[in-house]
Structures are given as C-alpha cells and as structure tokens.
Amino acid sequence: MCTVCGCSAKTEAMSNNETLSIHHDHDLVIDNTRIVKIEQDILSRNNALASNNRALFIKRGVFSVNLVSSPGSGKTELLTRTLTDLVDYCPMTVIEGDQQTANDAERIRKTGIPVTQINTGKGCHLDARMIGRAVMELNVMPNSLLFIENVGNLVCPAAFDLGESRKIVLLSVTEGEDKPLKYPDIFHAADLMLINKIDLLPYLNFNIEKSIEYAQHIKPDLNVLQISATTGEGMEAWYDFIRAGHTAATRSIISE
C-alpha cells in the first residue's frame, strides 16, 4: 500500500516496504536513510601511510629527518653543507620537495649524494604517500641517513606526518623573532629548532633569546641550536644530533 495516499496498487517488483516512488508522483520523499558511524580522522589515510614509512625506517635502521621552514630560510644550503661534511660518515639519501623545478635537487646532486625531487604542483606540502614512493625509487640503504627537505611552508607540513624520525624546523635570523607565535603548529610539532644565518646577526635587530622564549612558549621542551650553514658556525652540534639519531636507529635493528 502507498503510505502517502493509501492506494493499493503495487507492482510485483515492489516489496512491502517500497512505496510511492515507483508509481506515484508525490512531493514527499520517503526517508530510507540510515546513520553510519565513522569516527575516523581525516588524516587517517596519511597517518597510516606515515606509520608504514616509519616502520620501514625502523626495520632498516634509517634515521630520517623532515626539514621544514619558510621559503628562503636556508634548508638547501644547510643540507648541502651537512652532506659535504658528513660524506664519509654513512650512506645518505635526500628527498627534495618543491612546487616546481628540480633546482634544489641539482644543488644536492653536486654533492654526489643520491637525491630525488618531488614536484607537488599546486600542492603545498609533502605527504606520506609521496615519501613512500620516493623511498622505493631511491632504494634507501640500511643504516643510512635520509634527509627530506619539505616544501617551503610554515603552515601545512605541520599536519602531515611523513613517518620521519625527527621533524626539524628552521628559522633564519632574517625573519621575525615572533614566527613561533605566528605559526605555532609547526613549532609545536618540531623536535628541534635550528636558528640559521647567525653570521648575519651583526647587521640585524634579531633578538635570539626572545625567539627561543617564544618557541618554548609553544613547546616548552623544544631544543634549539644556533647555526650558520654558510660559515659552519654551530654545525658540530647539529652533526652530533644527527649522529646520535643515526646510532640509535642502527642499534634498534641490532637489538631485534
């Protein structure tokens, strides 16, 4: 029976529950909807892929760092210097992320270290799927270092776990001291903050102590190192951080 008009006409194809929609034209729509519980994070797919990456790095004893910053803070210069100074330490690979061009990958290639460039096009951050694919292309070796240079962006990379061992945020002294307050999410997500271009301090009004104070408002236990990738000042402490991470990563496979 049609529960709207009460008519009894019914085709054989209709079950007892089917009503007006087949043979009547009413304005009313019978509600046959249901509620489906989901309770899934929007980023669950990326997080799952990031976990896969992380598990692979742990299994292979790879220490991976995700370098994030504004465009122009000196990530590529930091990397080229690091790769040159640590060239005899252990195998290393690099994943470069930019919207367009392979310019950064070219600079890395000149150091002789294997590198792959990801161009995100309109995208503003690297994600775990991109890293997973790049890792397969690069054939990242066991007991090695993997450096990921993210797209220059202090906003979006905060939300996208790549599966890295550590997230490093770079702030240069040519930027404002209050960047950590303006972009809290990325500083909160970081494991280490590098203040770069300290060789330029004599020419600027940048207040380093204030900058560290702001960063530690956002993340009280954030470690901070002050460096110049150009002159090499302060870089040894950065290398100690890398070596310690690498040692821990390689030890974890030996202990399994």
Add this chain to the structure above:
Amino acid sequence: MHEMSLIKGMLQIIEDQAELQGFSKVKTVWLELGKLSHAEPESIRFCFDIAVQNTLAAGATLEIIRTPAFAWCMDCAQKVSIKQRYDSCHLCGSFKLSPIEGDKMQIKQLEVI
C-alpha cells in the same frame, strides 16, 4: 591551511566506507573540528561544497561540530581550558601547557542511502 587537501582525505574515507558499509549516496556528514585543529571551518565548508560535486556526497549537508580546547597544565597539574595553542594557563600563568583535547578533525557519522 589548504582545506581542499583535507576534504580530499574526507572523500577517500567516505568512499572506502561506502564499499565497506554498502551505501551509494551521502546526505549529511558530521565533522568534528576541534578548536586547535589544523582547519578553518568556513574554508572547510567552501572546499567541501566544491569537492563533493560529481561524487557520492554531491549536495550533502556538512554539519561541523566545534569542540573546545583543553590542555594539561604541568604546573597546576590539572586540565584547563584554552582558546589558542600558545595561551598561558588562566589559573597560574604558566606556559607549560600540553594540549589534550580539541585538536581532532574527525568524521563522526554519515547519513546515507
């Protein structure tokens, strides 16, 4: 924040669930967006309406549930409400706060056919 990227993530979840739970059309999406989460509600709405065109969620209503932010104050040793991530504790003034609630971006449920 690039809300379009997040909406694409939502659509993937919805499509996966459509297969798993056997539905073909979505009428309503309830999305929990914590006050500390990485998304701006108006941008989410805007991007949602565009991105769902020609998908199983075309024309769907988006209900956004805003949840408040709370942090654990390490000096007071208690849960306190905060408005923004870098706020100080309104009870003791400490900055040693660890966010514990209000940073979720979660699809809670769907109304489907």
